[in-house]
Each structure stands twice: as structure tokens, then as C-alpha cells.
Amino acid sequence: MDSIQSSMKGMMEGTHWEERYEAMKQAVWQDPRVQQFMKAHPEITENEMLRELTKLYHFTKEWSNCDACPGLDACPNTMQGYQPHLSLERSGLTLTYHPCKLKRKAEEESRRRNLIQSYSIPKDVLQATFQDISFEKGEAERNEAVTSALKFAREVEPGVDGRGLYLYGSFGIGKTFLAGAISNELAHRDISSMIIYVPDFFREMKQSVAEGTVQTKLDEVKDAEVLILDDLGAETMSGWVRDDILGVILQHRMLEKLPTIFTSNFDFQELEDHLAYSHKGGTERMKAKRIMERIRPSVQGLFLSGKNRRES
Template sequence: MESIQQTFQKMKNSKSILGHFERLKEDVLSDKWVNEFITANPELPESELDRNISRLFEFRNERKNCSICMSLQSCPNMMKGYQPELYVERQQVQIRYNVCQKKLKADESKRQHSLIKSLFIPKEILAATFDQLDQDNRSRIVAIAKAVEFATTTTPGETGKGLYLHGKFGVGKTYIMGAIANELAERNISTMLVYTPDFFRELKSGIHDGSYNVKLDLVKKVPVLILDDLGAETMSSWVRDDILGVILQHRMLEKLPTLYTSNYDFDELEEHLAYSQKGGIEQLKSKRIMERIRHFAEPVFIEGENRRGM
């Protein structure tokens, strides 16, 4: 695109400057958007328009770019994502740039995604929406309905009730949780998705680098926490009592919803939590953890084929 400065430079080097100017003026004033501006401001004298042909030229070219723009990424304007607007101030023609709809939408999407924090969760999960979920069996229909109800009605701090999605490996439990997180972002509710086995390992390493308390507090206090694949971790008394127990106790007291995915049902998870590598079988401690999970999370079973292999 030729700039107005380049155009006027050519005019200066020409013997027919006036002719070039008149042709440029005619071209600019015939533009439909410039015409709309002139029609809306009939009090502007022609001399003011003449003085601002360069400004009108800039507006015409940038506005033309906007009319054929396909995406924010391909925007050719000087200020990517901004649309020009002509206005009158003190009887003088002025131009300003406003954020275009594509940039507004992109900025809103970025803001919403900033509300979703994740630890060790695949990117495709973070992009999940309810519209994309297959409803190919009754259990999935029920699970999706429960997920939609939670995502559209929960109020962290007022109700601590969550969901416990369980079923075989690969039936889509985590993907449903991703859809919940995105719906909550629409409501400006911050969510953290955590792949539990890796997070527990991360916390263990945090003892040595000094980040343990910071990471633990982050998970304890986030408005909505999703613990993915609970039960896949190697259980120890420390993980169960000093990590999981501490997280769930705080969230219970603050009425912050916690959601879970697991291959285990409640009874199987209780058995898993009872066994630790060094402590043997500790059923009482396992029951304490399960009491917090059972009371504050509704179990929802999902059946079906392994979707990851499809």
C-alpha cells in the first residue's frame, strides 16, 4: 500500500502538482465512507477538506483494509486490530483509531483463557466446549447435563458442591472438565485444572526449591479446582494427609468447589487411599479424606469406549 507521504512526494516531483492533487482529492472524496462523514457534517467548509486530504486519504485506505479483513492476524493496517474513525473537533477534521470487533473478540478470548490455569493438562483439553461434546450414550448425556448445570450455577464461596466423574480410561472425563472450565471463564470464575499425579510430584520437588507452600496455596485457594485422574498417583501417607487432606480441608471450610476425574468409584478410591507404601493399610485416614469427597462431590459414572484410541 502506498502511503500518503509517498503520494505527495511524487506530486512534488511532478510538473502538474495541482492536477495530481485534484485527482487525488476526487478519488478520496468519492469514497463511500468519506462521503458518509461529509454528509454527516455538512457544516465543514471545502477548505477544511482540502487541508485534510492526507488525513482523509489515510482514513480511506485503512478503512478499505478493514472491509476486506479476514482475520486479526492478517490485518494490514498500521495499527493491527484498530479501525479508523473520522470526527470533527472545533470545526477541524480529526482521525482516531478504535479497537475493531476482531481484536475485541480476540482480547476477550485471551482474557477468558487467562482465567483458566492448568498444570500438566494437554492444550486440546483447554479448548474444549460443551458444543463439541459427543452425546452418544445415556451416561455421557447425564454427565454433560450435570456438568452444564454446575458450570452455569455454581458460586464459589457460597456453595462448595462439586462433581466426581468416574469411569474407564479414555471415556472423555477430562474433556468434559475442560468444557466446564471454559464455561466458568465466561462467567469470570477462575479455574485450575491439575493432573494430579504430576502435581503431587511437583510439590515434592518444591520442598527442595522453596516453592512448596506457594504451589500448595495456589491450589487450595483457586475458586474452582479440578483434580484430574485422582487415584493414578503413587499413594503415600504424606501425599494423602499433608497434600490432598490439607487441600480438601481448606476448600471445604471456604466452600470452594472441587471437581474430580478418576478411574475409581468412591469405594475403589477409598481402598486406594488406604494403602501407602510405608504405612501399610490405614483405613481411618482414608475414610477421613473420602468423607470430604463424598459429601462435597456428586458421583457421575461415564461409560463407553476408549475415545483416545479412536
Template sequence: MESIEQALKAFDQDGRLQKRIERQRQELLDSAIVQAFLQDHPDVTRSMIDRALSKLYEFKKERGNCQTCPGLDHCPNMIKGFQPALYTERGSIEISYSRCQLKREQEAEQAKLQLIQSLYIPKDILKATFDDMEQNEERADALSEGLEFALSANPGEKGKGLYLYGKFGVGKTYLLGAIANELKTKNIQSYLIYTPDFFREMKQAIGDGSFQEKLEAVRKAPVLMLDDIGAETTTAWTRDEVLGPILQYRMAEKLPTLFTSNYDYDELEEQLAYSEKGGIERLKAKRIMERIKHFTTFVEVGGQNRRSM
């Protein structure tokens, strides 16, 4: 039986096939991403290249997909969300795959949601942008402050956040969503938390042993957004063992915190002063409020109640 090589030679008597193969090989080696690999690995020989042509083709194709990424849901790569890399080992060119940036972000988001159940992003918040927000005189300052924060945010260097105050339904949470989505374009992670649910969850976390893990995750969030603070029934424990340590850490580490509330600074201080036992602890409430006041800019969000329209 004749060899494959002999059969090919008999079939390609005029050499056209061989020329086409050589041309495709050269186009592969001339591609920018393969050239970058070869320049970083001057020890690669022609023999190594010839033995690894299929891997080089695979690398070029898959990385080409990454360069024109259509998004994680439509990733055309063999392993969705993974991108290839070339390396040499024992005189051979090898290929490996690792999670791309979008895949890592997705997994980080899923890990957050599994850990902190009170993290929530309703569908309308997922789509919130500054361009879509209603522009009028009552909201102009709030939108300006929100956009300014999103564009200049630098967790770890600039720790000042925002305190968004306004009546029920005026769009405070939607503004947080627009800020969060703008931050996402800068690869800055934010935690958007519905505060009443978060405090209830932290109480339950004592029983299942996850309290410290949850507290650490929230304390260290690059940007923390506490939505509807003051709406929950205040207890001395949530104020002193949950909210206080979170704010103290974030203040020290210059990690910005944003709040929304139906209460202004003074009204929130009154809320925080009351405990579940009916007592009033003004000094402890004042300490919490001093941290909030010092590290936020007070922003009033005006307008009509859009939930009743």
C-alpha cells in the same frame, strides 16, 4: 521564509481544506467515546481540545479497535493487548495505556503455568465443547451434570463440585475441558491439574522453597479440577499435607473442586488408606473421603474406551 500557517492559507484560498479539517474535528468530538470523556470532564476547554486533537484521534482509533476486537493474536493496536484511556493533567488532555482483559487473562495463565508445572491443557482439551461431545444414553447424565455445573458455577457461594467416575478412556478429562471452556465464557478461572504429576511436583517444591506458594495457588483456585486422582502411589504425606489442606480450605471457602477417577468413592478410600510404608490408615482416608463426598456429586461417565478405537 513564510510560516506554515501562511503557506496553508495561500494553498487553501477557497477555504475547502479548513472546512474539511473542521468537519473531521467535529466528527471526532461527536463520537460516542470522546463524548463520554468530555461529559465526565466538564472542565475541559476548547483550547485543551485543540491542543490534544492528535491524542483524541489516537484514542478514538485504538478504542474502536477494541470495540471490534479480533482477539489478542490479531490485535491491531499500537501496543498489542493494551487499550487507551484519556485523562486530564495540568490543563492538558493526556492518553495512557493499560492491559486489556484478554492480555490480563493471558498473563495470568502464563503465571499459572510457570508456577504449577502439572497444570496441563492438551490441544484436544483446549478445543473441547459440549456441542462436540458424543451424545448417547451412556453419557447423557454425565453431560447434563457437567453442563449444569458450568452454567450455575458460583465460586465462593456454591462450593459443590463433581466426581466423574468411569473406566479408562471414556472421556472424563475431555468433559473437564468442556466445563473449563464453558466457565471461561463466564470469566471463571479454572485449574486443570494432572494429580499424579502434581503430587510429584509438590515433593520437589519442598527442596526449591516453592511449596507454600504452589499450595496457596491451588487452594485458592476459583474452580479446581483434579484429574485422575487415585492413579498416583499414595503416601501419607501427599494425603495429609497436600490433598487434605487443599480440600479443607476449599470446603470452608465454598470453592468447587472437580475430580476424575477410575475409582468410585469406596475404591478411592481404599487407595488413600494405604501408605508407602505398607501400613493402612483408614481413619485418615475416611476423613479425606468425607470431604470429597460431601462437596461433590457422584457422576458415572459411561461409554467405550475411545483411546483404543
């Protein structure tokens, strides 16, 4: 991008520079923003303004770019996404730069994205909003679940109220997408969230035993303001994962009143059956019930009905 000096130099290069200078001066003088500034500061003389012609030319050139804005990514201004502002100081005219509306919006979106951590979650889920979720005729139960999820996202207070959500239903009905919309709604309230695809996370925790990083990863998940465990029940369950990973996470979050959101194809009883299964054979019903006592009382169950949207 051109500096103020190089912009002026380019204007003056070649023959007939006096004519160019006069044309530039008239263009600057006639610029409505410059006229407005001069009207607001009658104490500044024309000669003083002429001494600052380079700054004024740069000011008008940058604003002409903004008036014909090509979008933030294609912004031709010296400082991409920034607009110049004139002020009068003791030393003379001063140019300062402030982010434009598009730049501020992009920075705010980036800040909100940084409030959402994810593990093996598709990009479309991380970008989901409640505006993307339509209410369907004849799906009252689903519509009620979406309304309750929005209410949760707008009212939950981590550390004060630890009650979360349990979103369950068949395949492809939008449970994960709804969880992503909750994450983005929370980000608007400056509440951070972590959304994890459970099967991949549990596999990594098993691999972390050899690396000696189990506790570090466990602590990060345990302390998330709002934790979203996506597709609980789709993993291959083992006693160690159930008791030493899932159980520890849920116990800590229950004590600290940190909300957890679950998505699952299972209802509560089906999940208990899944947790009771031992890959070594037989069942461990009491241990499964212990985990369920950390889930069932701590969540509002929301059943999502409807068609498989992956097939439409």
C-alpha cells in the same frame, strides 16, 4: 506499517504529482464514509476538508483494508486490528482508533484463557467446549452426566456453594475433556479455574520440600475459585501426600465453600482403597476415610460410560 504522513508521501512521489493529488482527492471525496460524514456535518466547508486531506486519505485507505479484511494476523492497518473513526472537534477533524470485531474477539478469548490456569494439561483439553461434546445414542448415562456438568458450570457460585463434581469412569472416555469444557464455560462467567494433572503435581510438591516452596504452591491451589484435580488415583500415594497435601487442600476448600472437580478411573470405594494403601506396607483405612469425608459429601458423582475414544 506506514504512518499517515508516509502514506501521503508515497502517493505524491514520482512525476505527475498534481494528477496524483487530484485523483486522490476525488477518491477521498467519493468515498461513501466520507460522504456520510460530510452529510452529518454540513457546517464543515470544502476548504476545511481539503486542509485535512491527509487524514481523510489515511481514513479511507485503512477502511479499504478492513473491507477486504485478510484476517487479524495479516491486518495491514497502521495499528493492527484497529479501525479509524472520524470526529469533528474545535481543532478540526480528528481520527481515533477502535478495535475491530476480530480484535475484540481475540482480546476476549485471551482474557478468558487467562482465567484458566493449568498444570501438565494438554492444549486440546484447555480449548475444549461443550459444543465439541456430542450426545451419543444408547449412552443415556453419559449424556446425562454431560448435561449435569453443563448445568454445574452455568450455576455454580464459588464462595456461596462449594459443591463440586466427581467425574469417574474407565480410560479414554473423555473425563478430562469434559473438565476442560467446564473450565471454558466458567470463564464465560468470569469465574477462574485451575486444572491440575494430579500425578505431576504431587511429584512436584515432593520436590518442593527441598526448595522450601511447598506452602506457596499449596496456597495457590487451595484458593483457586474452582479447582480441577485431574486423574486422582493415578498417582503413587504416600501418607504425606494424602494427609499434608490433598487433605489440607480439601479441608480449606470445604471450609471456604470453593468447589472442587475430580476426575478419576475409580469410583468412591475404589478411591478409598487407593488412599488407604501405604507404600510402607499395610493399610491406613481411617485416614483414607477422613479424606473421603472431604470428598464424597462435597461432590455430585457423575459416571461417564461409553467406548474408549482414544482408540477410535
